[in-house]
Amino acid sequence: MSEPTGSLPVLTSLDPCEVERIRRDFPMLRERIRDKPLVYLDNAATTQKPLTVIYALQRYYTGENASVHRGVHFLSQQATVAFERSRARLCRFINAADPAEIVFVRGTTEAINLVAQSYGRAHIGSGDEIILSHLEHHANIVPWQMLCEQTGARIRVAPVDDQGMFIMKAYERLLNERTRLVAVSHASNALGTVLPVKQIAVRAHRWGARVLVDGAQAVSHIPVDVQDMDCDFYAFSGHKMFGPTGIGVLYGRRLLLETMPPYQGGGEMIRSVTFERTTYAEPPHKFEAGTPNIAGAMAMEAAVDYIDAIGRSRLAMYENQLLVYATQTLERIDGVRLIGTGTPKVGVISFVMDAAHPHDIGTILDSEGIAIRTGHHCAQPVMQRFGVPATARVSLAVYNTREEIDTLATGLRKVIEVFT
Amino acid sequence: MTELRKLYQQIMLDHNKQPRNYGRLENANRDQEGHNPLCGDRLHLYLHVDGERILDIRFEGSGCAISRASASLMTAALKGGTIADAEAYFADFHAMTTSSPDAPVDTDRLGKLAIFAGVREFPMRIKCATLPWHTLRAALKGTDTTVTTE
């Protein structure tokens, strides 16, 4: 194929052979569950891990294990270099301006709690307002409620329409001079809806409010550029992007991180300590008290390399095609009602069925080796908004295939068969 | 399919579709909310108790097939019986659902309730079956707060 000179190569989705090769990188995908090949469609909860990530953990513990930022000995220096290299890699991954803007945390939940307790307690006071969207995960609700209890600030909720889409006009009306912070997810874990975070940020900044984006469901599915988005904070978890549990990232604008008080106290985060007075290290170390998850950081680097080797635009394109296929497949099944049909979406489909409660759907699919999530998805306000106690949720990753969607459809027909 | 068929037996499917004793009980003198926060199942149990006797018992709520059928079969078993009977059923039901999947089931004592032995193969679903029973326990004790399975 010849391309016109000087133009970028045309992006294409992944072909079935590439997906097959990708599948071979994930040992878990070879597992059999209840004597059936595993069909893993619960990627919004956590993704499976490729061998490169597993090897990164193993390599560290078998040949490199030492603490960081402390020893003068060889291994400690090597570990420090590798730890900081991972930080720089993550900085490039989300296009942050400076590696100092990458704080290693336990995951999205800790990242948001850090911002609430450090930035929030310093800058948000009685009568101030925090805007959340109606689509938030409990991790982006409860820390703000705790802050409100401590400070007397209050939460306002930006509504979504019947398709689960963010209503920009309604949000604009909520903004005012008391708005200090807007905290929204980049993509909803319950419905998959992608929020217009860039437009949300522009409007918040006009009122001088800061913007936190919960990127847990976005980073491994769509390209993320924090400078283009112009958010002030961006939070995500390693385990939802092919990395291990127990590690994640808080991105914070450097100027903000510098003005924020520490979150936890201890080793690593200090410059000097006497019993009278402690001075703190610069960001990001100021926010990384204690020995960090070093192996996790190394595995995160491997995860990011893995994603970028596929290419995030191609990956997003493939997942979107699969989402369209899965949506059409589910819509053709009698008595299936999809919840959250707005676009754009990441590969998440929430649904209910006339024939059965989500829990029964989950159990019957499980007996077919199909893993989906059922329940409220830690987003009870979303369930309330759509008037359902729970949904069944299928969530895709790059290694899922059309054949797996067909298996899912067969499983759902079995649900109908059992219940009628 | 066999484990699944043991779980979703015909009696259970029938009670799920056409639950017995469903709806509010107007002259209830005990009532209790039960909630399974993990899956969002909610149950409201109403009893009309006279001394030692459960004259009437009904339930309302939204839940999965297992919790609905369990509530339906429970109310059918307890209606007209004594509180002591109810306590005995609770104990037997509890013992069954917490026993290992291959332990024998006392069908003489449990009657139709024995169909819930199938949940033992599905640990995540045991609470669906026991929610109505825990709610009953609380109703008889007269606690005011919503009981939860957690």
Ligand SMILES: Cc1ncc(COP(=O)(O)O)c(C=O)c1O
């Ligand atoms: C949108 C969203 N935010 C936050 C979280 C919390 O992530 P973690 O449990 O990794 O801290 C999740 C994951 O469940 C999520 O989907």
